Amino acid sequence: MSKELPALVEALYAASHFEQAAFVTLRALLRRAEQALGASGFARQGRLLRGTVHLRPGDAYRRLVALDQEALEGRPLAPAALREEGPQVALLASASSWRAVVAHGCALSIDVGLGTLQPHQEPSLSLSAPRLTVPFPQDSQQRLLSRQATHVCVLPLRGAGGRIDGMVALEASCMAAIGQEFIWREVSTPLQLIVDVAAPFLTGLPSHAEAPPETDEYLPVVGASMASLVGVLRVFARQDETLLLSGPTGAGKSRLARWCHEHSSRQKGPFESLDLMVVPEELQMGELFGWRKGAFTGAVRDNPGFLARSQGGTLFIDEIDKLSLKAQAGLLHLLEERTYRTLGDAANTQRAHVRFIIGTNVDLHEAVRRGTFREDLYYRINVLPVRIPSLDERRDEISAWARHMLARHHAEKNPEGTVRLSPEAALRLERGAWPGNLRQLDNIIRRAYTLALVQQGESRQALELGEAHVQQALSYEEVSQGSLVEAMCQAARAFVMEAQRRGAPLDIDLAESLRGFVLAEAVQQVGREEAFRLVGRESLVKSRNHLKALRQEVKKAEALCAEVGQAPPSSLAQAAAAEERR
Numbered sequence: 001m002s003k004e005l006p007a008l009v010e011a012l013y014a015a016s017h018f019e020q021a022a023f024v025t026l027r028a029l030l031r032r033a034e035q036a037l038g039a040s041g042f043a044r045q046g047r048l049l050r051g052t053v054h055l056r057p058g059d060a061y062r063r064l065v066a067l068d069q070e071a072l073e074g075r076p077l078a079p080a081a082l083r084e085e086g087p088q089v090a091l092l093a094s095a096s097s098w099r100a101v102v103a104h105g106c107a108l109s110i111d112v113g114l115g116t117l118q119p120h121q122e123p124s125l126s127l128s129a130p131r132l133t134v135p136f137p138q139d140s141q142q143r144l145l146s147r148q149a150t151h152v153c154v155l156p157l158r159g160a161g162g163r164i165d166g167m168v169a170l171e172a173s174c175m176a177a178i179g180q181e182f183i184w185r186e187v188s189t190p191l192q193l194i195v196d197v198a199a200p201f202l203t204g205l206p207s208h209a210e211a212p213p214e215t216d217e218y219l220p221v222v223g224a225s226m227a228s229l230v231g232v233l234r235v236f237a238r239q240d241e242t243l244l245l246s247g248p249t250g251a252g253k254s255r256l257a258r259w260c261h262e263h264s265s266r267q268k269g270p271f272e273s274l275d276l277m278v279v280p281e282e283l284q285m286g287e288l289f290g291w292r293k294g295a296f297t298g299a300v301r302d303n304p305g306f307l308a309r310s311q312g313g314t315l316f317i318d319e320i321d322k323l324s325l326k327a328q329a330g331l332l333h334l335l336e337e338r339t340y341r342t343l344g345d346a347a348n349t350q351r352a353h354v355r356f357i358i359g360t361n362v363d364l365h366e367a368v369r370r371g372t373f374r375e376d377l378y379y380r381i382n383v384l385p386v387r388i389p390s391l392d393e394r395r396d397e398i399s400a401w402a403r404h405m406l407a408r409h410h411a412e413k414n415p416e417g418t419v420r421l422s423p424e425a426a427l428r429l430e431r432g433a434w435p436g437n438l439r440q441l442d443n444i445i446r447r448a449y450t451l452a453l454v455q456q457g458e459s460r461q462a463l464e465l466g467e468a469h470v471q472q473a474l475s476y477e478e479v480s481q482g483s484l485v486e487a488m489c490q491a492a493r494a495f496v497m498e499a500q501r502r503g504a505p506l507d508i509d510l511a512e513s514l515r516g517f518v519l520a521e522a523v524q525q526v527g528r529e530e531a532f533r534l535v536g537r538e539s540l541v542k543s544r545n546h547l548k549a550l551r552q553e554v555k556k557a558e559a560l561c562a563e564v565g566q567a568p569p570s571s572l573a574q575a576a577a578a579e580e581r582r
């Protein structure tokens, strides 16, 4: 180590970004492990395969870099090689390694063949006591074996204050060492030293400012601040493990889930989205597993359920924290066994060939602490966790998103003419705060667009969205956050404005649709039964008439949308969709 460490430190100081630092660290680790292997009894039978740096501060992946031993041997050691090979080939250690690294705070060895995991430090045990061995899940075992890895060493990557901000995994192949720890325990101390030396660089350096990834329908905008995260998502999209997308409401999790599906090998299969916010607890199991006619009172026809509908594809389960404890047990069993039974058809066990993406906007770890979310399920779904930043954290994207949303609204309304966002309007948007994230931005753009249309006339071929339109749209928003009465006046004005714009009467009865909008919004925010309590109609829940009432009110709101030629907002669409599935 006498020469290697100073050389590593020098290379780390010369690194200007995370990927470079990860490259030199992995190179040093693989070389050190190679030396140890050469001096061991496995020199002839074993070979090193690859190393991966996982940076996941706050328990969410931020960056990921892999280096293959072959690339190290056969190619010039330039960071460029890493960029080409990096995230594309990154292969992952399992969630259980991460869990064990966090729990034990030390390096560990995985014997893939035996399916066991051994932490290297056992502080409370005497030397004579047997070594602590933890079972390693079978699916992770299979995955590692499929890429020839028989032995893995996982080292904690410690950030400021000793907090574990990531891990480094080294994989090797040595059939002769199955049932033994290979070289990992002997070489663990120098390997950990390398990781500790590199840690401040790995956790502190920014990501390489790579060219923004290609955009598409589902991810039309990627700013520099999101580019490295999209690189990670691109790798994760191709895995079959469960992906956990967390992030504030409206940040774009559902669309990203769809993007991941489109970038996976399942892209030709179905993509289904189950939003638990709009499914009452008693129907959650049924919606997931499906039911046979007569399975319970009210099951008047068969329902295949979301799992059957997503066979061969991807199922996005959003708002996972809304899952009842009973349904949590059902989902855990499904994720562990990959089998399930349709309600009312206990005799038939079915296999779920489904990739799961889970969405949440709450801190699930906190939910585990409160006892509302099962810890074992949390670890089962926390395999590939990614936190989608709020729009305020990716301000470099605001004007590009605004332009994209504007073009989309315009195409819906008036495909012939052109539309542009004035530079002043873009600046105004960039300066704003966006607690509602992309959803709020989309609403503002939609509103500003209507204002611009009214002002400039629909016949106008070149429409410009100016600062004044944005300002006015924002002021409606501010008002609606403040006084209810003022917001009602705004709604009334918008109603009248719409009638003027179309130059034909807009029946006042359509104003009754407000009840539908209110209910759908409340359902989205607090769930169906609570929504009725919130608006003073608990009696409807007690008499089990609330769903009928919801259906009627949603219909009225939809009628208004149809009359003015606008798509129903997501709250209405979700309330309606949940009704349809019943």
Ligand SMILES: Nc1ncnc2c1ncn2[C@@H]1O[C@H](COP(=O)(O)OP(=O)(O)OP(=O)(O)O)[C@@H](O)[C@H]1O
Binding pocket: 217, 218, 219, 220, 247, 248, 249, 250, 251, 252, 253, 254, 255, 256, 318, 359, 360, 361, 405, 437, 438, 439, 440, 442, 443, 570
């Ligand atoms: N790719 C996109 N193209 C156009 N609009 C988008 C895109 N992604 C997000 N939006 C806008 O942001 C809104 C919210 O997106 P999405 O439903 O994906 O967010 P979310 O994080 O899943 O929200 P929630 O947590 O509330 O379910 C969309 O309804 C749309 O208005």
